[in-house]
Amino acid sequence: MEKELWKGNEAIAEAAIRAGVNCFFGYPITPQNEIPEYMSAHLPEAGGVFVQSESELAAINMVYGAASSGMRAMTSSSSPGVSLKQEGISYMAGAELPGVIVNMMRGGPGLGTIQPSQCDYFQATRGGGNGDYRTMVLAPCNIQEAVDMTQEAFDLADLYRMPVVVLGDGMIGQMMEPIVWHDIPKRELPAKDWAANGRRGRDHNNFVTSLRMDAPDCEEHNRALQRKYDLISQTEVRWEETDTADCEILIAAYGTPARIASSAVEELRAKGVKAGLFRPKTVWPFPSKRLAEIAGQDSVKAILVVEMSMGQMVEDVQLATKCVKPIGFHGRPGGMFPSVEGIMEEAEKLLKEVQ
Numbered sequence: 001m002e003k004e005l006w007k008g009n010e011a012i013a014e015a016a017i018r019a020g021v022n023c024f025f026g027y028p029i030t031p032q033n034e035i036p037e038y039m040s041a042h043l044p045e046a047g048g049v050f051v052q053s054e055s056e057l058a059a060i061n062m063v064y065g066a067a068s069s070g071m072r073a074m075t076s077s078s079s080p081g082v083s084l085k086q087e088g089i090s091y092m093a094g095a096e097l098p099g100v101i102v103n104m105m106r107g108g109p110g111l112g113t114i115q116p117s118q119c120d121y122f123q124a125t126r127g128g129g130n131g132d133y134r135t136m137v138l139a140p141c142n143i144q145e146a147v148d149m150t151q152e153a154f155d156l157a158d159l160y161r162m163p164v165v166v167l168g169d170g171m172i173g174q175m176m177e178p179i180v181w182h183d184i185p186k187r188e189l190p191a192k193d194w195a196a197n198g199r200r201g202r203d204h205n206n207f208v209t210s211l212r213m214d215a216p217d218c219e220e221h222n223r224a225l226q227r228k229y230d231l232i233s234q235t236e237v238r239w240e241e242t243d244t245a246d247c248e249i250l251i252a253a254y255g256t257p258a259r260i261a262s263s264a265v266e267e268l269r270a271k272g273v274k275a276g277l278f279r280p281k282t283v284w285p286f287p288s289k290r291l292a293e294i295a296g297q298d299s300v301k302a303i304l305v306v307e308m309s310m311g312q313m314v315e316d317v318q319l320a321t322k323c324v325k326p327i328g329f330h331g332r333p334g335g336m337f338p339s340v341e342g343i344m345e346e347a348e349k350l351l352k353e354v355q
Contacts, residue, residue: 003178008143009034011179012076012102012166015150017042018181021100022071023049025062027081030114031170032104035076056081060088060101067097068208070195072154076102078170079120080111083128089163090129093225094210096194098157101135102150102166104173107335115335116170118255121312124167125284132222134229136236137165137284139254143177145281148184155187156236160228161194167283169308171256171337232285239287240279243269244294247276249347252291252317253306254280257338261306264343274299275347283313288320295321302326302354304347309333326354 006014013035016024024043026036036052043050049066053059059075066073077085082103092099105120107113124137136156140146146168153164196206212218243265244250253261258279268275278294280287295303302325305314311329318327330346332338 001180001182003180005176005178006143007034007174007176008146008168009104009173010038011143011147012150012173013038013042015147016074016100016154017046017048019151019154019184020072021048021074021154023051023062023066023073025051025053025059025066025073025075026077027053027056027059029078029081031106031116031173032076032078032102034173035102056084057088060085063099064088064092064095064097067092067099068095068195069197070192072098072158074100074102076104078104079106079108079117082120082123086123086128087130089135090127090131090133091210092163093127093129093133093135094131095208096161096225097163097208098154098161099163100150100153100157100166101163103168105167105169107333113335114170116256116308116337117333117335118169118257118308119312119333120167121283121307121309124165125286125316133225134232134284135163135165136160136232137167137282139167139281139283140172141255141258141279143172143175144179146172147179147181151184155189158189158192159187160232162228167255169256236282237285237287237289238281239290240281241290241294242277243274244276244278246274246299248274248299248301249351250276250278250294250300250303251306251343251347252278252280252303252313254283254313255308257306257308260338260340261343264340264347267340268344268347273348273351283316286316286320288316291317291320292322295325300325302328302350304328304330304343304350306338306343307331308337326350
């Protein structure tokens with residue numbers, strides 16, 4: 001297969017079109033603007049509908065409406081824009097509606113900066129809207145993964161009837177890399193016989209809502225949602241690990257920082273420091289079981305979490321490992337990148353502290 005050079009945001013938009021997205025609703029915000037720009041030009045050519053909404057709130061509610069009728073619907077934004085979509089995402093989770101949300105994170109809080117960041121981890125993995133709900137969160141570290149995950153996200157959303165988030169950052173959206181377009185394994189998907197798209201031979205109308213006024217009914221609905229989330233935690237967790245079999249210092253990172261950490265692991269190994277890398281590819285569900293197994297190895301003396309934030313994934317690492325080994329943190333917030341040298345320095349410092 002031939003490789004093609006693509007910009008991250010444009011590749012994600014093309015991946016969604018190839019995945020059969022019917023409708024895209026979005027509103028401009030840096031650093032993801034190329035996604036709606038590309039969609040505006042190419043989705044109508046593929047027979048889909050592009051709407052630049054009047055706001056982020058409108059965009060996510062348009063996704064709700066299109067998904068309710070059985071369409072494959074999508075939106076994209078960046079940090080403060082995704083914050084505005086949280087109520088609609090909660091409504092979609094409550095109504096069990098599939099949809100794909102791409103977040104190219106930028107520095108915050110508030111308007112922050114337009115530079116890449118990972119400050120939306122809590123928002124994505126905990127659910128920024130109200131209620132006991134989850135979204136599946138895929139975390140690519142390069143454009144090839146962003147393309148593959150975007151295409152698969154639509155099947156995952158349809159299979160589990162829930163919103164799926166592709167959590168990238170401004171670097172992934174703005175850089176260019178060679179990728180290969182290849183077939184993504186297709187899931188066996190259930191019919192959308194719940195959709196509000198006319199009777200279609202049924203003797204009743206379908207009704208889509210997240211409103212449940214009866215408390216026992218609402219409780220049972222929450223329990224049913226939790227059973228679904230428990231299933232996903234068993235079947236859809238993904239990660240990548242490098243040099244973990246004998247590592248003394250385990251570096252945990254996702255997304256762009258994981259690429260930098262990978263180089264740090266190589267450099268540390270060259271210096272005689274046994275370093276390993278653990279990279280979650282789903283940050284919800286988080287690969288807690290495997291991380292706990294690695295942390296429990298006798299060789300592991302400490303864990304260093306590396307993020308472009310003030311340490312949000314640290315909490316999941318602590319929960320997964322039950323702090324059986326000391327956990328350190330190296331973070332660069334506000335749109336700054338960790339360096340190979342900085343990661344190496346923190347790793348060696350942490351090892352000295354625990355030995």
